[in-house]
Amino acid sequence: MSKQSFTTRTYRDDAVVLRTHKLGEADRIITLLTHHHGQLRAVARGVRRTSSKFGARLEPFMVADLQLVKGRSLDIVTQAVAKGSYGDSIAKNYDRYVVAAAMAETAERLTDVDGETSSLQYQLLVGALASLSRGAHAPELILDSYLLRAVSIAGWAPSFDVCARCGEPGPHDAFNASLGGAVCHECRPPGSPAPARQTMYLLACLLSGDWAGADASELAHRREGAGLVAGYVQWHLERTVRSLRLVERV
Known part of the structure; x- marks a missing residue:
């Protein structure tokens, strides 16, 4: 050569x-x-x-x-x-490790065929790993914030303050992944989850980067929000993120 x-x-x-x-x-x-x-x-x-x-x-x-x-x-x-060198501090803590694994798996799925947003996905993932490695926030909050932002970059930004179908201003009391987030009473399909308004507020904080609001959230709302985020992400990916099953929700 x-x-x-x-x-x-x-x-x-x-x-x-x-x-x-x-x-x-x-x-x-x-x-x-x-x-x-x-x-x-x-x-x-x-x-x-x-x-x-x-x-x-x-x-x-x-x-x-x-x-x-x-x-x-x-x-x-x-x-x-x-x-x-985020790997060292992440690998020493199980909660951080499984969160990082879920983020990496999601990033791999999102950039496997979509090269147009890969630079933004790279920057988002590096920022999330840096935050996780230094323990800036609870690992599960960093994960859910990352997931919401990653799918938003990919073109599936969820709505938490207006109806995702008709645009009616909220707050609304139902959430539907297939329609894109919060839905009003008129647009709500049967069987749509009805999360607490505090949960919807938490998810809006995680999407926007309002960490003061997210850090002040209660555990019950974090658990409920995590289920909505996991369902939303996997609906739009059209596949399971296997690492999410390993993340422990207190």
């Missing part, structure tokens, strides 16, 4: 590691969400050896500045410089 051809195939990007799996005796395939190139799957050679210089920088939930070389089927990671 000529030096020129190698150079033209080499590129750099910031990336967050979504997941990894073993390849051969010493390598790994890394699923990445990059800032500028969308979701990628790349080979990291030799990272499972104890002598590897950048194996620890390519663990799940780590953020790194990567150099990659384009390959025939999978790109190859040749350099990794840590930018956000």
